Every structure is written in structure tokens, then in C-alpha cells.
Amino acid sequence: MHLNQYYTQNIYGDALIQSLSIRSPKIALDLGFGAGDLLHAARRRWKDLSLIGVDIDRQNIIKANSGNLIKTLELNGFELALPQLIGEQFGNIDLLISNPPYFSCDLNDTNKRILHDIGLLDCISKNLNKIPAELIFLAQNLRLLSKSGELGIILPAGLISGQKWQPIREFLLSNYQITNVIQLPVDSFKKTDAQTFILILKHQQSQNSSGCVRLSNMSESSFFNISRSQAISRADYNYYKIAKSLISIKKPTTETFEIFRGNKSHNVLSLSNCEHVHTTNMPSVPERINLYGKKVAGEKVATTGDILIARVGRRCIGRVAIVESGQAIVSDCIIVISPKNKSNSEAIWDIVSSVDFKNYLVSAAFGVGAKYITYKIIMDYLMREYEASK
Numbered sequence: 001m002h003l004n005q006y007y008t009q010n011i012y013g014d015a016l017i018q019s020l021s022i023r024s025p026k027i028a029l030d031l032g033f034g035a036g037d038l039l040h041a042a043r044r045r046w047k048d049l050s051l052i053g054v055d056i057d058r059q060n061i062i063k064a065n066s067g068n069l070i071k072t073l074e075l076n077g078f079e080l081a082l083p084q085l086i087g088e089q090f091g092n093i094d095l096l097i098s099n100p101p102y103f104s105c106d107l108n109d110t111n112k113r114i115l116h117d118i119g120l121l122d123c124i125s126k127n128l129n130k131i132p133a134e135l136i137f138l139a140q141n142l143r144l145l146s147k148s149g150e151l152g153i154i155l156p157a158g159l160i161s162g163q164k165w166q167p168i169r170e171f172l173l174s175n176y177q178i179t180n181v182i183q184l185p186v187d188s189f190k191k192t193d194a195q196t197f198i199l200i201l202k203h204q205q206s207q208n209s210s211g212c213v214r215l216s217n218m219s220e221s222s223f224f225n226i227s228r229s230q231a232i233s234r235a236d237y238n239y240y241k242i243a244k245s246l247i248s249i250k251k252p253t254t255e256t257f258e259i260f261r262g263n264k265s266h267n268v269l270s271l272s273n274c275e276h277v278h279t280t281n282m283p284s285v286p287e288r289i290n291l292y293g294k295k296v297a298g299e300k301v302a303t304t305g306d307i308l309i310a311r312v313g314r315r316c317i318g319r320v321a322i323v324e325s326g327q328a329i330v331s332d333c334i335i336v337i338s339p340k341n342k343s344n345s346e347a348i349w350d351i352v353s354s355v356d357f358k359n360y361l362v363s364a365a366f367g368v369g370a371k372y373i374t375y376k377i378i379m380d381y382l383m384r385e386y387e388a389s390k
């Protein structure tokens with residue numbers, strides 16, 4: 001049985017523990033403790049701390065028991081009665097720490113009850129049959145969180161910045177105090193390059209708290225605060241480092257250009273033998289290109305002066321090109337900026353062909369594995385820079 005376990009290196013475990021504000025916890029519990037790295041990091045900070053580890057992997061239980069430092073419970077993290085079982089044996093837990101397994105699990109009746117018990121079920125689309133396992137682990141930790149306790153949990157980018165999970169972030173920010181979101185390097189865990197974050201939260205202590213969320217990055221010494229509404233939109237440091245000045249309540253206009261994407265997939269267009277532009281055709285560096293296709297009724301076509309931007313793909317984000325001559329159909333993986341005239345085309349090209357724009361797209365892209373960008377990501381940057389250059 002593959003449990004999708006990605007054990008925590010000491011440097012990241014220590015970063016999580018040092019970010020906690022709780023002063024003198026008595027008991028720390030790690031749901032899905034694995035090799036026990038987070039619990040040992042907690043013990044390095046608090047010498048008298050009692051450690052409890054819950055895990056379904058028998059080998060982890062045996063190894064921990066041999067050390068006589070961690071009190072273990074061989075339980076499934078998806079056990080509905082988990083809070084009751086832990087409460088009966090240990091009482092209230094001061095400190096909860098977790099690096100949950102990452103995989104997709106069924107949204108079955110048990111998992112629905114776990115989510116409903118804490119209030120998260122209403123934040124999830126009723127059309128979903130699968131959800132991230134880490135969301136269940138988050139809910140279980142929230143069920144265990146005492147009024148004076150604190151939770152430090154490592155979560156993937158989807159829950160921190162993904163559009164699909166905005167209702168989850170809104171729920172957390174409405175019902176808890178999120179004190180810190182720390183972005184980790186993409187290579188933080190062996191066997192995966194998933195972008196991950198440390199999330200620190202506790203129950204709201206008062207209604208008069210500022211509502212600000214502190215963002216930081218393990219690779220940098222700087223930090224800054226964002227508003228609650230910004231954190232609901234997304235809460236990743238790298239994005240706001242570049243784009244925080246772009247956040248605006250003003251809606252961008254399209255007076256100088258139109259923006260659209262292709263309406264057919266690469267596979268469909270290939271089967272129809274249509275000459276078309278896809279991310280695989282896009283140059284790796286900004287280039288002026290010539291197209292040799294033709295217009296086809298009902299298809300989205302890029303023509304002379306149009307600017308093409310790769311929309312999806314971790315390796316393709318940031319690829320841009322301007323059509324020097326000709327025309328061709330574009331796949332649904334291409335976003336097209338179609339300026340009103342040549343002057344506007346060149347002005348926009350100067351912006352999107354820059355290194356700054358590429359870095360912005362890479363930091364702003366959504367998704368954990370298959371990265372993607374949206375119209376709004378482009379418009380936020382483009383309208384600001386274009387207006388500044390006029």
C-alpha cells in the first residue's frame with residue numbers, strides 16, 4: 001500500500017516549530033507523524049513536551065515505540081471517531097503539527113461527516129467525488145484544536161492559492177486566526193516537486209484582531225502582511241512579492257486590445273489536420289513569428305500583430321510570441337492579446353517580452369502540478385504597465 005508519505009526535513013520542521021506563538025505547550029500531537037521529524041523538532045524547542053504520534057503505517061509505529069519518546073496510536077487519519085479516541089486517552093492537546101499525505105481520496109459519507117463536523121463541507125462543490133486527502137487531515141486537526149491551542153500544518157499550493165479552494169480559505173479566515181503562511185522551496189520533500197506551505201493558525205482570540213496575514217518565504221529574510229480579502233484570493237508569498245502593487249479594485253478595460261483563448265484542444269485540432277499554434281510550438285524565448293495557416297469558420301485565429309501567451313504547463317508558463325505576419329488557429333492552451341493597432345501591439349509586446357513579465361507569470365500561476373494562468377493574471381499586470389507607459 002502506497003501511503004504517499006513525504007517526510008519532513010529538519011530545516012522545514014524547525015521552521016514550522018519556530019513560527020508557532022504558543023509559549024509552553026504540554027502535549028504535541030502529529031496526525032500522520034511518519035518518521036516523527038516534526039515531533040522531534042518540537043521537542044528541540046520545548047524539552048519537557050510530551051509527544052503523541054498517530055499513524056496508520058505499522059513500521060512507523062514500531063520504529064517510534066523503539067525510541068520510547070513518542071506515545072503512539074495506530075489509527076487511520078480518516079477515522080471519524082479520532083478526536084473522541086484521542087480526547088479520552090490524552091485530554092485536550094496544546095499543540096497540533098502535521099505534514100499530511102498528499103493524494104486524492106473519495107468524498108464518501110465518512111469524509112463528508114468529518115468535513116461537516118468542522119463546517120468545511122459547505123465550502124466544497126457538491127459535484128466533487130474526490131478531494132485532497134490533506135483537506136481531511138486539516139479538518140481532523142481543526143476538530144482536535146482546543147480553544148487555547150495552535151496548529152502548524154504543511155499544505156500544498158492548491159489549498160493556499162488555488163481558485164477552486166477559495167471558499168476553504170474564506171472559511172478559515174472567518175473562523176480562525178491565520179498568523180503566518182510560509183512558502184517552502186519546491187524541492188522541500190523527496191520524490192515530489194509540489195509547491196508547499198506552512199500554515200499556522202489558532203482560534204480567534206478577539207474580534208478586534210487586525211485580520212492581516214503574514215507571508216514569508218523560507219528562502220528569504222523579508223516578510224509582509226496582506227489583508228484578509230487578499231488572503232482569500234490567494235496567500236502565496238512569491239505572487240505578492242511581485243504583484244502586491246497590482247492588486248486593485250479597478251476593473252481593467254479592453255479599450256486598446258481584446259483578449260481571448262482558443263476554443264479547441266491540441267488533440268482535436270491535430271486530428272482535423274488544421275495548421276495551428278499550441279504550447280509545443282511556442283518559442284522558449286520571446287520571438288517574432290510568422291504563421292502560415294488560414295481562417296476556419298468557428299475557430300479562434302491569431303493574426304498579424306497579435307501576441308500569444310502560453311496558458312498552461314509548468315515548463316511553458318512565460319512563453320510569449322508576437323505574430324509578425326500571417327495567421328493561424330490557436331489551441332485552447334494559448335491566450336491571445338489582439339491589440340487595436342500596430343502602435344498598441346508594439347507597446348504591449350515591449351511589456352510581455354520582458355523578463356519581469358515572465359517572472360510575474362511564473363509566480364502568479366495557479367496549480368500544483370500542471371500550472372496555468374488566467375486572463376486576470378495577465379490583465380492585472382498589463383493594464384498597470386501599459387497605463388504607466390502611455
